[in-house]
Amino acid sequence: MLNNVEKCARHLVVSERSNFRHSKSKHHKHVQAHHYNYQVSILIPECGVIPPRVTAACRNLGEYYLVEQLPIHRMLEPDFINKFVKQGFLYVLSYNTRIDQDNCIALLPIGKLILSVDKDTYEELGLEGKPSMYSHKAAMRYNITVHIRDATFVPGEKRYNRVMWALKEKKPLKFDFLMKWHSSGGQEANLVSYFKEYECKVYQPIVSTRILKDIDSPVLLGNELKGKDNESCSSEEFLDWLGAVFSDIDCNNQADSFLSTYCCPWPSTVLDKACLYTISGFIIPEGINQILDQLRLYFEEPKLAHWVSMTVHGFADSPVSWGENEHGYYKGGENLYNFVLFSNQDYWLHMAVGAHSACPP
Structure with missing residues:
Protein backbone atom coordinates (compact mmCIF):
# COMPACT_ATOMS: atom_id res chain seq x y z
CA MET A 1 0.00 0.00 0.00
CA LEU A 2 2.84 2.39 0.80
CA ASN A 3 4.19 1.87 -2.71
CA ASN A 4 1.33 4.01 -3.98
CA VAL A 5 2.30 6.99 -1.86
CA GLU A 6 3.48 9.72 -4.21
CA LYS A 7 7.04 10.93 -3.80
CA CYS A 8 7.58 14.36 -2.30
CA ALA A 9 8.37 17.12 -4.76
CA ARG A 10 12.02 17.99 -5.18
CA HIS A 11 13.08 21.41 -3.93
CA LEU A 12 16.24 23.48 -3.87
CA VAL A 13 17.72 25.13 -0.78
CA VAL A 14 20.84 27.29 -0.92
CA SER A 15 22.46 28.18 2.41
CA GLU A 16 24.87 30.96 3.28
CA ARG A 17 26.57 31.87 6.55
CA SER A 18 28.28 35.19 7.09
CA ASN A 19 28.42 38.26 9.31
CA PHE A 20 26.51 41.47 8.63
CA ARG A 21 29.67 43.48 9.31
CA HIS A 22 31.72 41.53 6.77
CA SER A 23 32.74 43.72 3.86
CA LYS A 24 31.70 41.04 1.36
CA SER A 25 28.35 40.22 2.94
CA LYS A 26 25.60 40.11 0.29
CA HIS A 27 22.58 40.23 2.57
CA HIS A 28 21.17 43.44 1.10
CA LYS A 29 21.78 42.26 -2.47
CA HIS A 30 20.00 38.96 -1.89
CA VAL A 31 16.97 40.78 -0.45
CA GLN A 32 16.95 43.30 -3.29
CA ALA A 33 17.03 40.55 -5.91
CA HIS A 34 13.83 38.88 -4.59
CA HIS A 35 11.32 41.26 -6.14
CA TYR A 36 7.83 39.98 -5.31
CA ASN A 37 6.92 39.14 -1.71
CA TYR A 38 3.58 38.66 -0.02
CA GLN A 39 4.51 37.94 3.59
CA VAL A 40 7.24 38.65 6.16
CA SER A 41 7.25 36.67 9.43
CA ILE A 42 9.46 37.67 12.38
CA LEU A 43 10.00 35.29 15.27
CA ILE A 44 11.68 36.60 18.44
CA PRO A 45 12.26 34.12 21.30
CA GLU A 46 11.71 35.12 24.93
CA CYS A 47 9.89 38.25 23.85
CA GLY A 48 6.31 39.39 24.35
CA VAL A 49 6.41 42.66 22.41
CA ILE A 50 8.00 43.48 19.07
CA PRO A 51 10.63 46.27 19.47
CA PRO A 52 9.20 49.71 18.57
CA ARG A 53 11.79 50.37 15.85
CA VAL A 54 10.92 47.09 14.12
CA THR A 55 7.21 47.88 14.42
CA ALA A 56 7.80 51.34 12.92
CA ALA A 57 9.71 49.87 9.97
CA CYS A 58 6.91 47.37 9.34
CA ARG A 59 4.20 49.99 9.51
CA ASN A 60 6.20 52.24 7.20
CA LEU A 61 6.04 49.83 4.26
CA GLY A 62 3.48 52.03 2.57
CA GLU A 63 0.42 51.40 0.46
CA TYR A 64 0.21 49.37 -2.73
CA TYR A 65 -2.35 49.21 -5.51
CA LEU A 66 -4.55 46.72 -7.32
CA VAL A 67 -5.40 47.97 -10.81
CA GLU A 68 -8.15 45.88 -12.36
CA GLN A 69 -8.36 44.80 -16.00
CA LEU A 70 -5.47 46.96 -17.14
CA PRO A 71 -4.27 46.35 -20.72
CA ILE A 72 -0.53 45.62 -20.81
CA HIS A 73 0.09 48.17 -23.54
CA ARG A 74 -0.83 51.00 -21.14
CA MET A 75 2.40 50.31 -19.25
CA LEU A 76 4.37 50.68 -22.49
CA GLU A 77 3.20 54.19 -23.28
CA PRO A 78 6.06 56.76 -23.24
CA ASP A 79 4.37 58.91 -20.57
CA PHE A 80 4.05 55.96 -18.18
CA ILE A 81 7.63 54.80 -18.82
CA ASN A 82 9.04 58.29 -18.22
CA LYS A 83 6.98 58.97 -15.07
CA PHE A 84 7.29 55.64 -13.30
CA VAL A 85 9.66 53.15 -14.93
CA LYS A 86 12.56 55.56 -15.40
CA GLN A 87 12.04 57.68 -12.29
CA GLY A 88 12.36 55.02 -9.62
CA PHE A 89 11.64 51.34 -9.10
CA LEU A 90 8.26 50.05 -10.24
CA TYR A 91 7.09 46.60 -9.16
CA VAL A 92 4.16 45.09 -11.10
CA LEU A 93 2.79 41.55 -10.90
CA SER A 94 -0.34 40.00 -12.42
CA TYR A 95 -2.83 39.05 -9.70
CA ASN A 96 -4.78 35.79 -9.41
CA THR A 97 -2.94 34.19 -12.31
CA ARG A 98 -1.49 30.68 -12.08
CA ILE A 99 1.99 30.13 -13.47
CA ASP A 100 1.23 26.53 -14.47
CA GLN A 101 -2.05 27.28 -16.27
CA ASP A 102 -2.49 30.98 -17.08
CA ASN A 103 -0.59 33.79 -18.71
CA CYS A 104 1.42 35.62 -16.02
CA ILE A 105 3.07 39.04 -16.23
CA ALA A 106 5.79 40.79 -14.21
CA LEU A 107 7.39 44.18 -14.66
CA LEU A 108 10.74 44.15 -12.86
CA PRO A 109 12.12 47.29 -11.16
CA ILE A 110 15.04 47.23 -13.62
CA GLY A 111 12.59 47.96 -16.43
CA LYS A 112 12.11 44.51 -17.92
CA LEU A 113 8.62 43.29 -18.77
CA ILE A 114 8.36 39.50 -18.57
CA LEU A 115 5.43 37.68 -20.17
CA SER A 116 5.09 34.00 -19.24
CA VAL A 117 2.50 32.76 -21.71
CA ASP A 118 1.02 29.54 -23.03
CA LYS A 119 1.78 28.27 -26.52
CA ASP A 120 -1.40 29.62 -28.14
CA THR A 121 -0.87 33.14 -26.78
CA TYR A 122 2.79 33.06 -27.81
CA GLU A 123 1.92 32.16 -31.38
CA GLU A 124 -0.82 34.80 -31.57
CA LEU A 125 1.46 37.56 -30.27
CA GLY A 126 4.22 36.77 -32.75
CA LEU A 127 6.91 38.23 -30.48
CA GLU A 128 10.34 36.70 -30.00
CA GLY A 129 10.72 34.61 -26.87
CA LYS A 130 12.23 31.46 -25.41
CA PRO A 131 10.62 28.16 -24.40
CA SER A 132 10.14 27.76 -20.67
CA MET A 133 12.88 25.76 -18.99
CA TYR A 134 10.17 23.56 -17.53
CA SER A 135 8.16 22.65 -20.63
CA HIS A 136 7.53 19.08 -21.68
CA LYS A 137 9.27 17.54 -24.70
CA ALA A 138 7.17 19.87 -26.83
CA ALA A 139 7.27 23.44 -25.51
CA MET A 140 3.94 24.44 -23.94
CA ARG A 141 5.02 27.73 -22.33
CA TYR A 142 7.21 30.60 -23.49
CA ASN A 143 8.84 33.60 -21.85
CA ILE A 144 8.98 36.95 -23.64
CA THR A 145 11.20 39.73 -22.27
CA VAL A 146 10.77 43.38 -23.28
CA HIS A 147 13.47 45.89 -22.24
CA ILE A 148 11.31 48.97 -21.84
CA ARG A 149 14.09 51.14 -20.37
CA ASP A 150 16.21 50.77 -23.50
CA ALA A 151 16.90 54.05 -25.26
CA THR A 152 15.67 52.49 -28.51
CA PHE A 153 12.32 51.41 -27.06
CA VAL A 154 10.45 54.51 -28.24
CA PRO A 155 7.67 55.17 -30.74
CA GLY A 156 8.91 54.99 -34.29
CA GLU A 157 11.50 52.32 -33.61
CA LYS A 158 10.84 48.89 -35.09
CA ARG A 159 10.91 46.95 -31.81
CA TYR A 160 8.59 49.36 -29.99
CA ASN A 161 6.08 49.47 -32.83
CA ARG A 162 6.06 45.68 -33.09
CA VAL A 163 5.46 45.12 -29.37
CA MET A 164 2.73 47.77 -29.16
CA TRP A 165 0.95 46.37 -32.22
CA ALA A 166 1.07 42.85 -30.81
CA LEU A 167 -0.27 43.82 -27.36
CA LYS A 168 -2.71 46.52 -28.41
CA GLU A 169 -4.18 45.22 -31.66
CA LYS A 170 -3.22 41.64 -32.48
CA LYS A 171 -3.65 40.09 -29.02
CA PRO A 172 -4.85 42.61 -26.43
CA LEU A 173 -4.11 41.21 -22.98
CA LYS A 174 -5.72 42.54 -19.80
CA PHE A 175 -4.91 41.60 -16.21
CA ASP A 176 -5.49 42.64 -12.64
CA PHE A 177 -2.12 44.01 -11.52
CA LEU A 178 -0.53 44.53 -8.12
CA MET A 179 1.65 47.64 -8.25
CA LYS A 180 4.02 49.54 -6.02
CA TRP A 181 6.36 52.37 -6.96
CA HIS A 182 9.48 53.29 -5.00
CA SER A 183 11.13 56.56 -5.96
CA SER A 184 14.79 57.08 -5.15
CA GLY A 185 14.13 60.82 -5.27
CA GLY A 186 11.49 60.76 -2.55
CA GLN A 187 8.66 61.83 -4.88
CA GLU A 188 5.13 60.59 -4.31
CA ALA A 189 3.81 58.05 -6.83
CA ASN A 190 0.41 58.90 -8.26
CA LEU A 191 -0.60 55.64 -9.88
CA VAL A 192 -4.24 56.09 -8.84
CA SER A 193 -4.54 59.34 -10.80
CA TYR A 194 -2.69 57.91 -13.78
CA PHE A 195 -5.07 54.97 -14.07
CA LYS A 196 -8.21 56.87 -13.08
CA GLU A 197 -10.26 55.31 -15.91
CA TYR A 198 -9.70 51.86 -14.36
CA GLU A 199 -10.78 50.40 -11.05
CA CYS A 200 -7.80 51.10 -8.79
CA LYS A 201 -7.89 49.95 -5.17
CA VAL A 202 -5.46 51.07 -2.48
CA TYR A 203 -4.28 48.68 0.23
CA GLN A 204 -2.06 48.74 3.29
CA PRO A 205 -0.09 45.71 4.50
CA ILE A 206 -1.90 43.73 7.22
CA VAL A 207 -0.05 43.21 10.49
CA SER A 208 -0.77 40.49 13.04
CA THR A 209 0.90 39.40 16.29
CA ARG A 210 0.77 36.00 17.98
CA ILE A 211 2.36 35.21 21.34
CA LEU A 212 3.50 31.60 21.62
CA LYS A 213 3.71 30.01 25.08
CA ASP A 214 5.91 27.16 26.31
CA ILE A 215 7.08 25.97 22.91
CA ASP A 216 9.80 23.45 22.18
CA SER A 217 12.60 25.22 20.34
CA PRO A 218 15.87 23.96 18.85
CA VAL A 219 19.09 25.30 20.33
CA LEU A 220 20.83 27.68 17.94
CA LEU A 221 24.33 28.93 18.59
CA GLY A 222 26.38 31.46 16.68
CA ASN A 223 29.96 30.60 15.78
CA GLU A 224 31.41 32.26 18.89
CA LEU A 225 29.43 29.96 21.23
CA LYS A 226 30.06 26.66 19.49
CA GLY A 227 32.49 24.21 21.03
CA LYS A 228 32.89 20.71 22.34
CA ASP A 229 30.36 21.27 25.08
CA ASN A 230 27.96 23.42 23.07
CA GLU A 231 25.90 21.76 20.36
CA SER A 232 23.56 23.46 17.96
CA CYS A 233 20.71 22.44 15.70
CA SER A 234 21.60 22.44 12.00
CA SER A 235 20.29 25.22 9.80
CA GLU A 236 18.22 22.79 7.70
CA GLU A 237 16.53 21.30 10.78
CA PHE A 238 15.77 24.79 12.01
CA LEU A 239 14.04 25.66 8.74
CA ASP A 240 11.77 22.61 9.06
CA TRP A 241 10.94 23.53 12.67
CA LEU A 242 10.16 27.11 11.67
CA GLY A 243 7.65 25.88 9.10
CA ALA A 244 5.96 23.82 11.81
CA VAL A 245 5.74 26.88 14.10
CA PHE A 246 4.22 29.04 11.35
CA SER A 247 1.68 26.29 10.61
CA ASP A 248 0.83 25.90 14.31
CA ILE A 249 1.91 22.25 14.30
CA ASP A 250 2.55 20.50 17.60
CA CYS A 251 6.29 19.77 17.79
CA ASN A 252 6.06 17.40 20.75
CA ASN A 253 4.39 14.39 19.12
CA GLN A 254 4.79 10.83 20.31
CA ALA A 255 5.15 7.98 17.82
CA ASP A 256 2.02 6.10 18.84
CA SER A 257 -0.60 5.32 16.22
CA PHE A 258 0.29 8.06 13.75
CA LEU A 259 1.64 7.27 10.30
CA SER A 260 4.06 10.18 10.61
CA THR A 261 5.08 12.51 13.41
CA TYR A 262 7.21 15.61 13.81
CA CYS A 263 9.37 16.41 16.82
CA CYS A 264 11.48 19.43 17.61
CA PRO A 265 15.12 18.93 16.50
CA TRP A 266 17.71 18.06 19.13
CA PRO A 267 19.27 19.69 21.10
CA SER A 268 16.20 21.58 22.17
CA THR A 269 14.94 23.80 24.93
CA VAL A 270 11.59 25.20 26.03
CA LEU A 271 10.82 28.87 25.43
CA ASP A 272 8.58 30.50 28.01
CA LYS A 273 7.25 32.68 25.25
CA ALA A 274 8.01 33.91 21.74
CA CYS A 275 6.53 36.64 19.58
CA LEU A 276 5.49 35.87 16.01
CA TYR A 277 4.92 39.08 14.05
CA THR A 278 3.54 38.77 10.50
CA ILE A 279 3.12 41.37 7.76
CA SER A 280 1.08 40.44 4.67
CA LEU A 295 16.31 43.63 13.57
CA ARG A 296 20.10 43.84 13.57
CA LEU A 297 19.84 46.58 16.21
CA TYR A 298 17.77 44.33 18.49
CA PHE A 299 20.89 42.99 20.22
CA GLU A 300 22.38 46.39 21.02
CA GLU A 301 21.15 45.77 24.57
CA PRO A 302 21.52 42.37 26.32
CA LYS A 303 18.68 39.95 25.57
CA LEU A 304 17.66 36.53 26.89
CA ALA A 305 17.61 35.13 23.36
CA HIS A 306 20.71 34.72 21.19
CA TRP A 307 18.87 34.83 17.85
CA VAL A 308 15.87 36.16 15.93
CA SER A 309 14.41 34.97 12.65
CA MET A 310 12.88 36.69 9.62
CA THR A 311 11.18 34.65 6.88
CA VAL A 312 10.08 36.18 3.58
CA HIS A 313 7.59 34.38 1.33
CA GLY A 314 7.51 35.18 -2.37
CA PHE A 315 4.47 34.67 -4.58
CA ALA A 316 4.11 31.03 -5.64
CA ASP A 317 2.86 32.11 -9.08
CA SER A 318 5.43 34.79 -9.83
CA PRO A 319 7.17 34.32 -13.23
CA VAL A 320 10.53 34.94 -11.51
CA SER A 321 12.12 34.11 -8.16
CA TRP A 322 15.52 35.81 -7.72
CA GLY A 323 16.51 38.43 -10.28
CA GLU A 324 15.33 37.23 -13.67
CA ASN A 325 15.51 33.53 -12.75
CA GLU A 326 12.47 31.69 -14.02
CA HIS A 327 10.06 30.37 -11.41
CA GLY A 328 7.63 27.57 -12.13
CA TYR A 329 4.90 25.88 -10.11
CA TYR A 330 5.16 22.07 -10.07
CA LYS A 331 3.73 20.81 -6.78
CA GLY A 332 4.66 23.22 -4.03
CA GLY A 333 5.60 26.50 -5.70
CA GLU A 334 8.20 27.22 -2.99
CA ASN A 335 9.70 30.67 -3.26
CA LEU A 336 11.09 31.98 0.04
CA TYR A 337 14.12 32.91 2.09
CA ASN A 338 14.94 33.05 5.78
CA PHE A 339 17.45 34.99 7.88
CA VAL A 340 18.55 33.86 11.33
CA LEU A 341 20.27 36.79 13.05
CA PHE A 342 22.61 36.13 15.97
CA SER A 343 23.63 38.49 18.75
CA ASN A 344 27.19 38.85 17.40
CA GLN A 345 25.87 39.91 13.94
CA ASP A 346 26.45 36.46 12.41
CA TYR A 347 23.61 35.28 10.21
CA TRP A 348 22.31 32.21 8.42
CA LEU A 349 20.50 32.73 5.15
CA HIS A 350 18.40 30.07 3.43
CA MET A 351 16.96 30.56 -0.05
CA ALA A 352 14.43 27.94 -1.15
CA VAL A 353 12.55 27.28 -4.37
CA GLY A 354 10.61 24.37 -5.86
CA ALA A 355 11.59 21.84 -8.50
CA HIS A 356 10.55 24.06 -11.40
CA SER A 357 12.69 27.06 -10.53
CA ALA A 358 16.24 28.13 -11.29
CA CYS A 359 18.71 27.67 -8.44
CA PRO A 360 18.90 30.70 -6.09
CA PRO A 361 22.10 32.79 -6.24
Missing part, protein backbone atom coordinates in the same frame (compact mmCIF):
# COMPACT_ATOMS: atom_id res chain seq x y z
CA GLY A 281 0.62 42.36 1.43
CA PHE A 282 2.59 43.37 -1.65
CA ILE A 283 5.97 43.96 -0.03
CA ILE A 284 8.99 45.21 -1.96
CA PRO A 285 12.67 44.61 -1.11
CA GLU A 286 13.41 48.19 -0.07
CA GLY A 287 11.00 47.83 2.86
CA ILE A 288 12.31 44.38 3.80
CA ASN A 289 15.89 45.68 3.97
CA GLN A 290 14.71 48.39 6.38
CA ILE A 291 13.13 45.75 8.63
CA LEU A 292 16.30 43.64 8.47
CA ASP A 293 18.44 46.62 9.50
CA GLN A 294 16.20 47.29 12.49
